[in-house]
Amino acid sequence: MTTWIEDSPRNLPQWISESVDAGLAAATVITPWATPWRPHNVRGLKPHAARRIGTLRAAGVPVFFDPMTHVLQMAGIGDDRFYNEYPLWGGNRGDLTSPALREQHVIQVLRVQDALDVPHLAPTELLHTGLSQASSRALDLARRAAAADPSVLLPVAGTTEFWASGSALDAHVGSLASLQPGGWVVTMVHADRTMPTTTTAEAIHGLCRTVRALADLGPVHVSHGDFAALPAVAAGASSVGTGWDQRQRSCSYGDYGARVGGSGFGSWNQRVAIRGLVGSITQNEATVLQTRDPALFAALGGGCPPDPRSTFNHHLRVLVQLVGGLTRLPDPQDRYEALVDLYRLATANWTLVGRHGRFTSSAADWIRPFADGLALYGATEGW
Amino acid sequence: MAKIKEVRTFRYLVLGRGRLLAVAGSELIERAAELLGVTDVGPIGAVGGQKAVRRVRTDAGDAVMKVIAVTSATSASLVRVGREVEWLKSRSNPHVVRVISELAVIGDPAVGAGWLEELLDGVDLGTRLGPRWAWSETRALIQDVASGLAEAHRSGIVHRDLSPNNVRCLLSGRFKIMDFGFARYMLEPGVTAFGQQPGTAGYLSPEHLNAFSGVPMPASDVFCLGILAYQALTGEPPIPFLGDVDEYIGRVRSVEVSQDIGNARPDLTREQHTLIRRMLHPQPARRFIDAGRLLDGLAGMA
Numbered sequence: 001m002t003t004w005i006e007d008s009p010r011n012l013p014q015w016i017s018e019s020v021d022a023g024l025a026a027a028t029v030i031t032p033w034a035t036p037w038r039p040h041n042v043r044g045l046k047p048h049a050a051r052r053i054g055t056l057r058a059a060g061v062p063v064f065f066d067p068m069t070h071v072l073q074m075a076g077i078g079d080d081r082f083y084n085e086y087p088l089w090g091g092n093r094g095d096l097t098s099p100a101l102r103e104q105h106v107i108q109v110l111r112v113q114d115a116l117d118v119p120h121l122a123p124t125e126l127l128h129t130g131l132s133q134a135s136s137r138a139l140d141l142a143r144r145a146a147a148a149d150p151s152v153l154l155p156v157a158g159t160t161e162f163w164a165s166g167s168a169l170d171a172h173v174g175s176l177a178s179l180q181p182g183g184w185v186v187t188m189v190h191a192d193r194t195m196p197t198t199t200t201a202e203a204i205h206g207l208c209r210t211v212r213a214l215a216d217l218g219p220v221h222v223s224h225g226d227f228a229a230l231p232a233v234a235a236g237a238s239s240v241g242t243g244w245d246q247r248q249r250s251c252s253y254g255d256y257g258a259r260v261g262g263s264g265f266g267s268w269n270q271r272v273a274i275r276g277l278v279g280s281i282t283q284n285e286a287t288v289l290q291t292r293d294p295a296l297f298a299a300l301g302g303g304c305p306p307d308p309r310s311t312f313n314h315h316l317r318v319l320v321q322l323v324g325g326l327t328r329l330p331d332p333q334d335r336y337e338a339l340v341d342l343y344r345l346a347t348a349n350w351t352l353v354g355r356h357g358r359f360t361s362s363a364a365d366w367i368r369p370f371a372d373g374l375a376l377y378g379a380t381e382g383w
Numbered sequence: 384m385a386k387i388k389e390v391r392t393f394r395y396l397v398l399g400r401g402r403l404l405a406v407a408g409s410e411l412i413e414r415a416a417e418l419l420g421v422t423d424v425g426p427i428g429a430v431g432g433q434k435a436v437r438r439v440r441t442d443a444g445d446a447v448m449k450v451i452a453v454t455s456a457t458s459a460s461l462v463r464v465g466r467e468v469e470w471l472k473s474r475s476n477p478h479v480v481r482v483i484s485e486l487a488v489i490g491d492p493a494v495g496a497g498w499l500e501e502l503l504d505g506v507d508l509g510t511r512l513g514p515r516w517a518w519s520e521t522r523a524l525i526q527d528v529a530s531g532l533a534e535a536h537r538s539g540i541v542h543r544d545l546s547p548n549n550v551r552c553l554l555s556g557r558f559k560i561m562d563f564g565f566a567r568y569m570l571e572p573g574v575t576a577f578g579q580q581p582g583t584a585g586y587l588s589p590e591h592l593n594a595f596s597g598v599p600m601p602a603s604d605v606f607c608l609g610i611l612a613y614q615a616l617t618g619e620p621p622i623p624f625l626g627d628v629d630e631y632i633g634r635v636r637s638v639e640v641s642q643d644i645g646n647a648r649p650d651l652t653r654e655q656h657t658l659i660r661r662m663l664h665p666q667p668a669r670r671f672i673d674a675g676r677l678l679d680g681l682a683g684m685a
Contacts, residue, residue: 130597131593131594131595131596131597132595133595135595135597136595136596138596139596167589167637167665168593170665170666170667170668171590172595172597173666173667173668174600174602174666174668175596175597175600176596176668177602177667177668177672178600178602178667178672180672210668213668213669214668216669217668
């Protein structure tokens with residue numbers, strides 16, 4: 001288990017099944033935010049959930065349905081063209097204020113998953129701090145889901161502030177852990193839509209602490225994690241979410257905003273993943289680097305994929321190599337030290353790369369907050 | 384739940400800032416004994432707090448009657464208390480004190496409540512702490528208390544106030560948990576002074592300081608049992624209360640253990656050190672997540 005392909009409005013089941021066949025992905029996720037519930041018979045529109053799952057399953061792809069209720073608490077959401085088709089609410093959409101409404105929402109989410117014949121993955125609320133009225137509601141949702149199905153996967157979704165909330169985060173996670181579900185899906189949600197994602201060392205530390213604790217109790221998937229999830233993998237996560245669009249590689253408010261002037265989700269896949277940088281650069285930057293220093297470019301594991309499909313495959317291969325390099329190490333301290341070394345090397349490589357021109361991102365973006373958070377985690381563990 | 388008419392006269396302790404704390408005085412004790420159909424023989428232990436502990440005579444022999452004065456109980460908390468009393472009454476776990484009556488709620492609105500428990504021999508754990516225990520005896524303490532807690536945790540019940548005065552050392556050499564958390568729902572919150580949740584100074588988990596989704600959970604009971612085990616092994620609680628509430632809360636929140644068990648008891652094995660450290664881990668999810676898991680961890684140890 002290394003990667004799951006997250007959902008995107010772009011319908012590319014062939015890419016997913018090829019990734020699974022190649023051993024580069026273990027599963028895929030569909031959500032009500034990117035896949036229709038009803039058949040539309042509109043040319044070019046993505047098939048509805050049941051049909052899509054049928055196609056994927058026929059190709060041997062394990063599928064999860066993530067209700068992503070936590071999107072509803074993001075500021076500025078507007079792209080709910082598919083979401084409103086789903087029968088996920090007994091009362092008003094997003095109303096989790098009473099126990100009865102929470103129970104109803106949990107039941108309806110599980111019913112949709114039963115109808116789609118996929119594993120149960122509970123809904124949750126977006127959290128901004130570890131302990132609040134919202135965290136109590138999130139715990140209540142989790143309790144109800146675990147009562148309905150003890151093997152349910154429980155989600156934890158929060159902003160960087162939530163993940164940085166120290167002992168309050170630990171306490172909330174402790175309460176969730178006491179439910180002892182079948183596994184975990186954790187998400188760091190970003191207010192800004194950037195790549196690499198904007199985060200803090202404290203948030204990465206919180207993510208690592210949490211994953212380290214939960215991984216002892218069940219498998220942990222880092223939803224929409226991509227490269228940013230590597231510290232969590234070092235802490236014990238077994239898989240990370242990724243894809244060909246930016247909205248599959250990170251979870252940010254802007255990904256769910258109203259669409260302006262078409263889809264607007266196709267630009268990210270042109271960036272080229274570079275293993276030695278633990279990050280990506282633009283195609284122009286890749287071309288310049290390959291021309292000026294082909295030896296360095298090759299040593300960093302660079303490539304110049306000619307089209308979106310090969311760009312995605314290259315990205316996935318790089319991510320799987322990085323994740324696999326950590327997950328093959330059973331000892332948590334070994335995993336931690338391997339990623340520390342990887343980040344140290346990548347920081348030096350960004351310096352080398354910077355000598356060949358001005359790049360749009362740097363080690364300060366791709367490495368520093370993650371390496372700093374990882375160091376805090378290591379210190380907590382006494383390493 | 385049995386009820387009688389409201390008792391109009393009961394005593395108060397005057398707390399700081401003019402707050403009043405109800406005392407389980409003679410009127411309430413008398414009413415509780417009447418409701419429960421027992422004869423009061425006299426006090427067991429200290430007299431004058433919010434809870435009275437009395438030796439009583441029943442048709443089946445001597446028992447313990449506990450009476451608490453209530454000033455802030457809500458109907459929801461009374462329902463919860465009643466449910467937990469029912470749960471304890473239906474159990475015969477050798478490591479949990481047996482409740483032998485219904486919960487008797489005094490007054491409407493409630494001004495007190497009482498119930499009967501089996502009379503235990505032996506002494507409270509608190510009287511035995513001080514000298515350093517051998518691992519074998521500490522292991523028995525962990526084993527017995529965890530066995531009692533495990534059944535509660537499986538039923539969704541958290542003790543919330545495991546302290547030396549709530550564990551009994553029986554003449555047989557075994558241990559029994561007393562005073563499950565049900566009574567704490569009804570106690571005046573300000574009595575604790577340490578935060579949102581009831582508990583005993585020197586024996587709080589970090590979760591005792593929390594509200595919302597972070598309140599005491601099964602792993603908090605594991606932490607508190609870790610405190611007792613640490614104190615049995617070293618003679619001192621790991622996060623002692625030194626008289627300053629704010630300073631103490633700071634150390635509890637950051638789980639500032641005064642001396643690592645490895646340094647305090649270098650004669651123990653690495654495995655034994657690891658067990659105690661894990662019980663006292665700052666992250667609840669990194670501890671044994673409940674007493675059942677603790678028993679699993681203990682099973683493979685000498």
